[in-house]
Amino acid sequence: MKAHLTRRYRFSASHRLHSTEMSADENRVTYGKCNNPHGHGHNYALEVTVSGQVDQSTGMVCNLVDLDGFVEREVLSRYHLENLNTLQEFAQQVPTTENLSVEIFEILQRGFYQAHLERVRLEETMMNSFEYAGTAEPKH
Amino acid sequence: MVYLTRKAEFSASHFYHNPDFTPEENQRIFGKCNNPNGHGHNYTLEVTVKGEVDPRSGFVVDLKQLKEVMNHEVLDAMDHRFLNKEVPEFFKCIPTTENLAIAVWQRLESKLQKARLHRVRVYETPDLFVDFYGENDPARSYELRGDS
Numbered sequence: 273m274k275a276h277l278t279r280r281y282r283f284s285a286s287h288r289l290h291s292t293e294m295s296a297d298e299n300r301v302t303y304g305k306c307n308n309p310h311g312h313g314h315n316y317a318l319e320v321t322v323s324g325q326v327d328q329s330t331g332m333v334c335n336l337v338d339l340d341g342f343v344e345r346e347v348l349s350r351y352h353l354e355n356l357n358t359l360q361e362f363a364q365q366v367p368t369t370e371n372l373s374v375e376i377f378e379i380l381q382r383g384f385y386q387a388h389l390e391r392v393r394l395e396e397t398m399m400n401s402f403e404y405a406g407t408a409e410p411k412h
Numbered sequence: 413m414v415y416l417t418r419k420a421e422f423s424a425s426h427f428y429h430n431p432d433f434t435p436e437e438n439q440r441i442f443g444k445c446n447n448p449n450g451h452g453h454n455y456t457l458e459v460t461v462k463g464e465v466d467p468r469s470g471f472v473v474d475l476k477q478l479k480e481v482m483n484h485e486v487l488d489a490m491d492h493r494f495l496n497k498e499v500p501e502f503f504k505c506i507p508t509t510e511n512l513a514i515a516v517w518q519r520l521e522s523k524l525q526k527a528r529l530h531r532v533r534v535y536e537t538p539d540l541f542v543d544f545y546g547e548n549d550p551a552r553s554y555e556l557r558g559d560s
Contacts, residue, residue: 273514273544273549276542277540277542278541279540280540330428330441330442330508331428331506331510332508332510
């Protein structure tokens with residue numbers, strides 16, 4: 273039988289929202305306080321949802337140790353306590369939480385093979401969150 | 413279609429062990445969860461039902477009835493219990509959060525009157541939860557890639 277497993281992680285990072293395609297005024301209007309040249313930070317909460325048949329011998333969709341290890345190695349150690357603007361994936365795109373959700377989804381899709389990746393959900397603050405499920409609609 | 417979710421909490425203990433595995437395999441796969449004396453969690457259960465709104469009552473489902481079914485079928489059986497030893501589903505099946513979500517679905521499905529079960533979500537901790545959408549989950553097929 274198929275089940276969906278969601279694991280929640282946390283990391284903190286700073287960023288500045290600024291587009292090189294916009295004028296200084298347009299950047300200020302579009303991003304407001306997030307355009308502050310010195311940047312600012314968030315405590316992000318990341319939810320990763322994977323799905324698959326529940327293995328009858330283990331009762332699991334996938335071993336949590338594998339998922340935790342992958343996320344720690346490939347996602348958290350990359351973003352935790354970093355300035356997102358300095359990272360290669362944000363050299364050409366604005367480090368909004370939308371773009372960060374897509375990046376994290378793609379990291380998982382490229383390298384985590386132990387279960388089917390359903391979606392990534394990223395909370396930037398307690399008041400806003402973003403979901404990305406690749407070409408699919410997130411399942412609720 | 414309107415979806416309605418009711419929450420409940422229960423506390424229980426469990427451990428993970430497959431008698432077909434060697435002690436070393438059990439330890440390697442389940443780690444600390446293999447301790448035969450068990451350990452506990454405060455589980456949070458979310459049951460989501462769906463249905464059309466009854467034009468007379470304005471309800472999708474009688475919440476009182478849903479609450480009673482959840483109390484009777486799930487909480488009475490599992491709250492403050494050792495799942496492996498006291499809940500029949502887990503005499504032979506490992507009480508992982510995945511199997512717990514499936515067991516809750518199976519306990520509730522036939523007992524609900526008007527509303528149809530949409531999703532059972534079981535939180536083992538605030539950082540780990542499992543969703544079960546029934547045996548005919550139409551979600552995308554699962555393809556195993558690489559080593560597992």
